[in-house]
Amino acid sequence: MHQSINPPQLPSITPYPGQSGTKKEQVAEMFDSISGRYDLLNRVLSLGIDIQWRRRVLKLLRPHAPKRILDVATGTGDLAIGLLQLNPKEVVGLDLSSGMLAQADQKVKKRGLASKIRFIEGDSEQLPFAQDYFDAVTVAFGVRNFEHLEKGLSEMARVVKRGGHIAILEFSRSRVPLVAPLFKLYFHHILPALGRWVSRDASAYTYLPASVEVFPEGEDFLKIIHKSGFAEARQERLTFGICTLYTAQKP
Ligand SMILES: C[S@@+](CC[C@H](N)C(=O)[O-])C[C@H]1O[C@@H](n2cnc3c(N)ncnc32)[C@H](O)[C@@H]1O
Numbered sequence: 709m710h711q712s713i714n715p716p717q718l719p720s721i722t723p724y725p726g727q728s729g730t731k732k733e734q735v736a737e738m739f740d741s742i743s744g745r746y747d748l749l750n751r752v753l754s755l756g757i758d759i760q761w762r763r764r765v766l767k768l769l770r771p772h773a774p775k776r777i778l779d780v781a782t783g784t785g786d787l788a789i790g791l792l793q794l795n796p797k798e799v800v801g802l803d804l805s806s807g808m809l810a811q812a813d814q815k816v817k818k819r820g821l822a823s824k825i826r827f828i829e830g831d832s833e834q835l836p837f838a839q840d841y842f843d844a845v846t847v848a849f850g851v852r853n854f855e856h857l858e859k860g861l862s863e864m865a866r867v868v869k870r871g872g873h874i875a876i877l878e879f880s881r882s883r884v885p886l887v888a889p890l891f892k893l894y895f896h897h898i899l900p901a902l903g904r905w906v907s908r909d910a911s912a913y914t915y916l917p918a919s920v921e922v923f924p925e926g927e928d929f930l931k932i933i934h935k936s937g938f939a940e941a942r943q944e945r946l947t948f949g950i951c952t953l954y955t956a957q958k959p
Pocket of ligand 1: 732735736739750780781782783784785786787802803804805808830831832833847848849850853854855
């Protein structure tokens with residue numbers, strides 16, 4: 709018997725099980741439906757820790773001084789806006805959900821940043837950019853929602869330059885004694901109830917823990933990153949391992 713080096717196939721978790729539509733269509737519908745309350749829920753449900761996680765991405769990219777940066781699955785644009793601190797020439801945020809992008813647009817207009825960032829409606833699996841265009845590509849809490857994970861990652865590999873970097877933030881499953889069961893209780897019971905109440909979407913915050921549960925985290929995800937065209941893939945577990953920052957470079 710030999711051990712497979714391939715990561716396990718991903719079970720397909722969709723936001724609205726039993727309803728029609730592909731994962732991609734349902735994901736866009738779900739984020740459109742919660743877009744107006746997404747930022748509020750993010751801050752409250754993560755107790756503000758999500759801000760620190762996005763800052764880790766900036767810290768990691770800063771020494772490479774990327775000039776053109778793409779933020780895939782940009783949502784309401786928080787990471788894309790943060791990336792401006794690196795003083796790039798160009799930041800593009802791309803997302804499937806027009807509702808999330810409308811929030812992002814409003815935010816940059818309010819802050820007078822509209823000339824510095826472009827938001828584009830589009831699919832991570834078919835990026836509308838030339839090969840080797842960006843110096844860095846980021847994704848925060850997006851890859852778990854991709855319908856075809858490897859397709860999304862290999863598109864990122866196509867549009868980033870040789871020597872360019874990717875940084876991916878995604879939830880992971882804590883293994884820290886005491887923290888893990890407490891977090892699980894919060895993530896699977898308290899968060900869905902609060903999320904349902906505030907977002908008025910019955911499924912969105914049930915889909916969140918369910919999709920984290922099946923996502924190939926840690927070493928499994930590093931293998932997928934390598935397979936998608938990157939080298940030097942590394943992980944840094946953050947906040948007791950409830951979130952992981954993955955980085956890699958295009959060889
Ligand atoms: C949890 S939100 C994260 C938003 C933002 N990056 C943040 O950190 O707050 C996930 C986002 O991924 C987007 N998304 C999911 N699948 C996508 C795809 N295939 N292409 C582009 N965006 C996608 C969703 O529309 C949603 O806005």
